[in-house]
Amino acid sequence: MIRRHPLAEQAAEELLRRIGDGEWTLGAKLPGETTLAAQLSVGRSTIREAIRELAGRRVLESRQGAGVFVIALQAAEDWDTVLRKADISDVLEGRVAIETEAARLAALRRTPADLKNFRYTLADRQRASEKSPDDWYVEADLAFHRAIVTAAHNAVLTELFDTFVPRIRRAMLDMLKLDDQHRHRFDQAAHEAIAEAIRAKDPDEAAARSRDQLAAVRSALT
Known part of the structure; x- marks a missing residue:
């Protein structure tokens, strides 16, 4: 170059x-x-x-x-560098920060189109969790989580999540390799609970269900 x-x-x-x-x-x-x-x-x-x-x-x-x-004594690392260096625990904590707030806002702002998107992405995730290769399953799981963030109708949260996706994808693939019991594939009910709280327009419950789901992933990892 x-x-x-x-x-x-x-x-x-x-x-x-x-x-x-x-x-x-x-x-x-x-x-x-x-x-x-x-x-x-x-x-x-x-x-x-x-x-x-x-x-x-x-x-x-x-x-x-x-x-x-x-205004600073050393240059800040760019976002791509930070993400490349982040370990799985850092990625999960970052997801909690983004996705729990997105779930809370989604419960306040979701539209009929958002609810339809939840149904589609949840169904795709269920199918992918049963037989698909890990990379297909990860894409289906990410599609649902992005649907939640999109339903928050906050451009900053959506942009943060989208720039975070490549690192989330790598982290998930790494986690699946470590999860010999495939527990992450069988937490469909936890994802449905997030969608249901948003559908019910319960922001506190939506945020709590999102936080609990990600906490369970971290617990399974550790």
């Missing part, structure tokens, strides 16, 4: 190194572009690009009329 701004990337890494070494502390204001350009022997445009890169990595913040300030 061709790197469009190699000098800017090198300048960003040098600025990040100097921040890490304590040259600029948290909250400190960086020198101006001209000074930084001279120190790093690059052009001002390169410095501007480097600052934009570090702003995107949530290390620097440009404040109009005030300058550029240090």
